[in-house]
Amino acid sequence: MAGRSVVVGVGHYLPERVVPNAEFEKTLDTTDEWIRTRSGIERRHFAAEDETTSDLATKAAKAALADAGLTADDIDAIVLATSTADLTFPSAATMVQARLGMTRGFAFDVQAVCAGFVFALSNANALILSGQAKRVLVIGAETFSRIMDWTDRSTCVLFGDGAGALVLEEQEGQGTAQDRGILATDLNSDGRYKDLLYVDGGVSTQSTGHLRMQGNQVFRHAVEKLARTAEVALERAGLTGDDVDWIVPHQANIRIIQGTAKKMGLPMDNVVVTVQDHGNTSAASIPLALSVGKQRGQIKPGDLIVTEAIGGGLAWGAVALRW
Numbered sequence: 001m002a003g004r005s006v007v008v009g010v011g012h013y014l015p016e017r018v019v020p021n022a023e024f025e026k027t028l029d030t031t032d033e034w035i036r037t038r039s040g041i042e043r044r045h046f047a048a049e050d051e052t053t054s055d056l057a058t059k060a061a062k063a064a065l066a067d068a069g070l071t072a073d074d075i076d077a078i079v080l081a082t083s084t085a086d087l088t089f090p091s092a093a094t095m096v097q098a099r100l101g102m103t104r105g106f107a108f109d110v111q112a113v114c115a116g117f118v119f120a121l122s123n124a125n126a127l128i129l130s131g132q133a134k135r136v137l138v139i140g141a142e143t144f145s146r147i148m149d150w151t152d153r154s155t156c157v158l159f160g161d162g163a164g165a166l167v168l169e170e171q172e173g174q175g176t177a178q179d180r181g182i183l184a185t186d187l188n189s190d191g192r193y194k195d196l197l198y199v200d201g202g203v204s205t206q207s208t209g210h211l212r213m214q215g216n217q218v219f220r221h222a223v224e225k226l227a228r229t230a231e232v233a234l235e236r237a238g239l240t241g242d243d244v245d246w247i248v249p250h251q252a253n254i255r256i257i258q259g260t261a262k263k264m265g266l267p268m269d270n271v272v273v274t275v276q277d278h279g280n281t282s283a284a285s286i287p288l289a290l291s292v293g294k295q296r297g298q299i300k301p302g303d304l305i306v307t308e309a310i311g312g313g314l315a316w317g318a319v320a321l322r323w
């Protein structure tokens with residue numbers, strides 16, 4: 001027998017405003033065709049002026065709780081992955097905690113940029129396995145539209161806003177790869193690559209800043225590191241690519257998603273793709289894809305899923321789980 005962190009609920013929220021690629025043709029030297037062919041993105045959602053990351057996160061959390069048939073009283077901890085919290089402090093997680101009416105337990109943010117949700121899942125799993133929490137709400141929520149340089153065509157067309165959430169619950173498994181729940185995780189970072197992807201501002205440098213990215217350099221690292229981290233997570237679970245029903249990748253660029261699947265020896269039929277509709281929503285992209293994948297009828301109970309993500313840091317990782 002072994003404790004497992006099992007997904008018992010999933011949900012998401014996307015802001016109402018949908019911005020198609022053509023919008024950018026009005027203000028930038030770009031085209032819908034360039035954006036589609038280079039990134040796979042067709043549209044993205046942007047939060048309203050007065051809509052914050054914790055607003056999106058709270059709505060996604062409520063959807064996940066409803067899906068699980070649970071209330072905030074059933075939750076012991078909230079782990080929220082974001083790089084775009086409402087305030088410098090308190091954490092967006094504690095703001096969500098209050099909005100849900102949750103008066104016990106604990107809540108905190110995790111910041112690993114686009115890999116944030118994988119890091120949050122891994123930490124939530126550790127809290128459950130160490131007996132510190134029985135049920136954890138794991139949220140990825142971002143308003144990357146707030147850190148775009150709208151004059152930089154090489155970045156501002158790629159990102160979007162949104163939120164997704166999972167409820168993890170401790171359940172007993174047999175200790176085999178047939179168990180439902182998180183089977184293995186793999187986390188990595190290498191701070192020497194800071195200059196490839198960063199925001200040129202922050203509290204200690206006294207500004208908000210804008211996202212800066214050497215996209216083609218990030219691309220060079222992405223496919224190899226993502227395929228490798230996914231393989232490591234699978235190996236730790238005693239599995240291989242052949243066992244995978246769904247790759248649920250971070251949704252940054254369709255060419256990275258295709259390249260990673262190919263390197264793992266899996267066809268695109270086994271990949272949940274939402275990048276065309278959401279753009280890159282950083283830490284929100286994986287829970288959004290899990291929620292949409294379930295809604296579409298792609299992800300079913302018992303399916304073996306591997307999630308993988310890479311982002312600023314560089315930070316990257318993967319989680320192998322059975323739905």
Ligand code: ACO
Binds near residue numbers: 216222311
């Ligand atoms: N419209 C038209 N032309 C453009 C645009 C645009 N929106 N943006 C850039 N270009 C131009 C460039 O200026 C360049 O022109 P030049 O050759 O005259 O200098 C040309 O297109 C090619 O630029 P590249 O950057 O080499 O294009 P590439 O094929 O690499 O695609 C992209 C760019 C889409 C950014 C890609 O590199 C990518 O997706 N990289 C990875 C991004 C990523 O995964 N980030 C990680 C997660 S994000 C996070 O952690 C926050």
